[in-house]
Amino acid sequence: IPMVYHTKTRSERHGELIAFGIKGAIAQARIAHDISGGNGRLHMNVLWEMGGAEEILEGALEGAKGLIHGVTCGAGMPYRVAEIAAKYGVYYYPIVSSARAFRALWKRAYHKYGQLLGGVVYEDPWLAGGHNGLSNSENPEKPEPPYARVRDLRATMRECGVSDAVPVFMAGGVWALKEWSDWIGNPELGAIAFQFGTRPLLTQESPISDAWKHRLLTLKPGDVLLHRFSPTGFYSSAVKNDFITDLVDRSHRQIAFSSEAMGDHVAELPIGARKRIVWVTPHDKEQALAWMAAGFTEALRTPDNTLVFVDAVKAEEIRKDQVDCMGCLSQCAFSNWAQNDAGTTGKKADPRSFCIQKTLQNIGHGGDVENELMFAGHNAYRFANDPFYAGGFIPTVRQLVDRMATGE
Numbered sequence: 001i002p003m004v005y006h007t008k009t010r011s012e013r014h015g016e017l018i019a020f021g022i023k024g025a026i027a028q029a030r031i032a033h034d035i036s037g038g039n040g041r042l043h044m045n046v047l048w049e050m051g052g053a054e055e056i057l058e059g060a061l062e063g064a065k066g067l068i069h070g071v072t073c074g075a076g077m078p079y080r081v082a083e084i085a086a087k088y089g090v091y092y093y094p095i096v097s098s099a100r101a102f103r104a105l106w107k108r109a110y111h112k113y114g115q116l117l118g119g120v121v122y123e124d125p126w127l128a129g130g131h132n133g134l135s136n137s138e139n140p141e142k143p144e145p146p147y148a149r150v151r152d153l154r155a156t157m158r159e160c161g162v163s164d165a166v167p168v169f170m171a172g173g174v175w176a177l178k179e180w181s182d183w184i185g186n187p188e189l190g191a192i193a194f195q196f197g198t199r200p201l202l203t204q205e206s207p208i209s210d211a212w213k214h215r216l217l218t219l220k221p222g223d224v225l226l227h228r229f230s231p232t233g234f235y236s237s238a239v240k241n242d243f244i245t246d247l248v249d250r251s252h253r254q255i256a257f258s259s260e261a262m263g264d265h266v267a268e269l270p271i272g273a274r275k276r277i278v279w280v281t282p283h284d285k286e287q288a289l290a291w292m293a294a295g296f297t298e299a300l301r302t303p304d305n306t307l308v309f310v311d312a313v314k315a316e317e318i319r320k321d322q323v324d325c326m327g328c329l330s331q332c333a334f335s336n337w338a339q340n341d342a343g344t345t346g347k348k349a350d351p352r353s354f355c356i357q358k359t360l361q362n363i364g365h366g367g368d369v370e371n372e373l374m375f376a377g378h379n380a381y382r383f384a385n386d387p388f389y390a391g392g393f394i395p396t397v398r399q400l401v402d403r404m405a406t407g408e
Contacts, residue, residue: 002365003357005326010337014327017357018052022059029064041069043093047131048076049232051327051339054084061088070118075131075234076330079105082113091118093169097125097133098149099156106160117162121169121195122150126226128172129197129377131234140226140235146170147183154190164190171195175379175386178407196404198377202389204396209366212374215239217392219381226378231334231353239374243359246314251352253291253309254302255284271299271307278307300351303333308351321355328357 003020005013025044032042046057061068065088073081074095085092094110096102102120110117125132126143134140150168157166167190170183174194177184183192201208202216223240229247230236238244257278258265265279269288280288288299291309298315299307310318325335331345332338334353338345356373363372383389388403395403 003326003361005324010325010327010335011343013325014051014337014339017326017328018055018059021052021056022063025056025060026063029060029067033067042067043070043072044068046071046073046078046081048073048078048081049234049330050075051329051337053330054080057081057084058087061090072121074121074123074133075232077101077105079109082110082116086113086116089116091116093117093119093121095121095123095133095171096153097123098135099152100135101133102153103156103160106162111160114160114162117166119167119169119193120153120157121171122146122153124170124172125235126172127237127378129224129237129380130375131230131232131236132172132226134235140228146173150183150192151188154188157190167191167193169193169195171197172377173379175199175382176408177404181407198380199400199404200397201376202383202394203400204394208364209369211366211369212363213394214392215241215369215374216376216380216383217389219376219384221381224376224378224380229353231332231350231356232329233333237376237378239369239376239380241372241374242370243372243374247352247354250308250310250314253296254306254352255280255288256306257284258305269299301348302350302352303348310351318351321358322349324358325355326357 070091071085072093081092124146125134225240226237257280261279264281267282267285268277269280295311296309322335325337327337330339333350336345336349359373
């Protein structure tokens with residue numbers, strides 16, 4: 001159901017978003033329970049840096065008591081998820097990308113609720129789709145093999161007194177179980193499970209649009225980009241479409257400036273309707289004038305004292321999206337919203353990013369797959385070469401599960 005906001009201010013729309021999130025989560029839990037006939041386990045996945053995450057989580061668990069068995073949570077450091085899960089008697093499954101992250105979570109909070117730790121999801125920060133947990137100590141250009149990192153995670157879990165029976169869920173880069181045979185039953189790793197995130201997108205029951213499904217069948221190696229344009233500030237992975245290309249190009253049309261002459265900034269550059277003067281290097285002035293001549297006439301200021309150049313239509317879209325912010329994140333680089341008393345991060349809104357709520361709503365409801373954010377794992381190109389999908393075959397969930405159970 002598309003989200004339509006009726007109030008005027010960010011904080012009011014934020015309240016609408018939370019109420020809608022709780023109502024939607026309860027409805028989805030009931031639908032899933034009815035479809036499954038009460039068989040199997042039903043988990044709720046929560047983006048911890050989502051706006052109103054704790055309130056939505058508690059509201060959903062309260063309103064869907066007995067239907068939700070576990071909470072999977074990442075995108076941030078979800079210290080309080082264990083406490084909330086314990087309050088409602090459900091298991092929790094933190095998503096981490098390193099042993100260090102788990103150790104911090106355990107020492108600060110999880111050791112108090114160890115009996116409800118249902119498992120730990122290791123999300124490969126280089127291969128997983130969506131938001132990834134790359135830290136400042138890791139190089140986005142140099143992927144590290146997951147085995148050693150998961151082995152270290154298990155060693156840390158053992159140091160914390162966590163039983164080997166508590167599974168580690170390998171997520172990111174998982175396509176076929178036959179490729180992970182040396183992990184299964186491996187005493188170094190303890191209990192291991194595998195999360196398939198990309199392949200279920202291409203099923204008949206998957207709610208993504210037909211255009212999205214068919215686009216997945218055409219991807220080639222390298223068509224998924226690990227980038228840092230997300231307003232969350234996290235790295236994330238998405239298909240290289242026109243939406244991503246625009247963000248890349250926008251970031252390239254960028255120069256540093258100062259409000260007065262200093263250092264190499266000795267050239268005057270008039271910007272905006274009032275032609276206010278900023279100071280840039282002579283080389284950057286030439287570049288800026290060339291961009292303006294090419295139609296990128298609007299210079300937008302960033303929090304890093306740089307200017308990015310876009311055309312008038314894109315500038316208006318960016319400004320409108322920033323004004324229309326509904327507080328979908330705990331803090332947003334794009335709009336400068338923050339979930340605090342001031343309602344702001346205290347920084348300038350960043351035009352190099354985008355409204356993630358808008359684009360995910362759009363693509364989730366049939367929007368143009370070339371001009372919206374299309375999350376995908378880095379193995380998505382394998383749809384095109386896997387014989388299971390030959391001729392554009394799209395399986396049912398049952399057919400996919402049966403296929404995966406063979407190891408293929």
